[in-house]
Amino acid sequence: MKRRSPMLMTIVAFGYALLYVPIVSVVIYSFNGSRLVTLWGGFSLRWYASLLADKDLLGAALLSLRIAIVSATFATALGAIVALALHRVNRLRGRLLLSGMITAPLVMPEIITGLSLLFLFISMADLIGWPASRGATTITIAHITFSMAYVVVVVRARLAAMDESLEEAAMDLGGRPVAVFFDITVPMLLPALVSGWLLSFTLSLDDLVISSFVSGPGATTLPMLIFAKVRLGVTPDINAITTIIIALVVIIVVAATIISGRRGPVAARPADAGGQ
Template sequence: MKRFGFSRMMLILGLLFIYLPMLILVIYSFNASKLVTVWGGWSVHWYAGLLDNKQLMGSVVRSLEVAFYTAISAVALGTLAAFVLTRVTRFKGRTLFGGLVTAPLVMPEVITGLSLLLLFIAMAQIIGWPQERGLLTIWIAHTTFCSAYVAVVVSSRLRELDMSIEEAAMDLGARPWKVFALITVPMIAPSLAAGGMMSFALSLDDLVLASFVSGPGSTTLPMEVFSAVRLGVKPEINAIASLILLTVSLVTFMIWYFGRRAEAARKRAIQDAMESMANEAYSQPEKKVVKPQLVGAAA
């Protein structure tokens, strides 16, 4: 019988510390009472009332829209930056470029948000754009922040790739952009998906940057929740948070399930190909070796 060791106990305590508050939040989202701290029975009243709360649902739609476009743009920019850092080994300013790419990872969000706010104000005074801060400025700020995470994830994957495959394709006449699109991108697809999911989650969760660069009519969900919590937690907040947890859990499960099926299909295809090659090798008859006869001139 296995002993209940210290490591297992710390693991259980860590999981409870992370997931127990989420479980409590989901339970209290079905509370019939208007007071969050007082249990009044089970009810789905607050879920049905979400449709009538246009302000909260509008912030949800805006946050999802910004997070979706941020994930796309961050993956594109981060992948290009990672490709330059890993494949272009020598160029002037490479160290500076690498530092600028990874700077948002270590820089406090308050400084980043204030810098972007001053940048947008200066651009509006000089060139007249952007005329007002809104969803566009939030998207630019989130893309700047999330591209650094994508660059780190994708660059680590690019360093592990076998470049002989790409070199073989170029030796056969493929152009560099075709090699990148047909060979490199499929091989780094898992890291691209991971970077996109990370960018989506970071953008959906961001409060500091959005608070600096947002304007009237562009309140995101974290800003709406933060302003509501300052006056007291409302049952609608628990309901919308529970729906977000459910959505994220379902999407994560679907990605894991289809990824597992794709990996199993890939391994099955490799195994079938190896078995067919082995059967073909055994089925072929042995070739008879005919020794050439030496014909000498008659003396």
């Protein structure tokens, strides 16, 4: 059974190296004392110190975090409702339109989503005077819209695998629908809700293209700031930011995996992509 072809092993090793070498190199060079990014100037934390002194950067990071938390929360709530309705309600009015609108953002090029939302906000401002200016609010709305689609995929996968007899039993025993929903359905869906929230959170925190379109003067998110800096090449303080983000992600993912068991949130991300 286990034949090992040297060629296969080489390709696989190359593939994993491709996935990890860039990340590892950035982490190592974030501790580089030299300003020249490619020369090793000894271990140093100077880039981390310079991050703390960078007010623009801290502001952008805080703004991004705020947007990510709010949009992930709304996206999870709205997405869960859509997933439940598509899964449970047989004769849903406009089901086709709803399921079309909720899958389309997954495949729509970001640049078009961004452009079209900007046009909407401009038209709305023209028509009803809201939003008067673009910024954190419009970015949050945009992020809720595309994150919802991912939440629906994750929650639907969970619903498909879920045993509904417990809810039926509770209902038969006279439980009120709302009580049954919060006492039984929500706890059973919790792993998917956590996955969906984390997925939305990371997508929001990472979004450059859509935010760039729907943002206005004064609202610069972290990816927008990073993009402006790295367009000019490698800058050591970005290495430090990357390392901090990697550390946070690893902690969150590991914790979430432990909490929610084997089929944790880590497994959910390719599920949305692979549609399996």
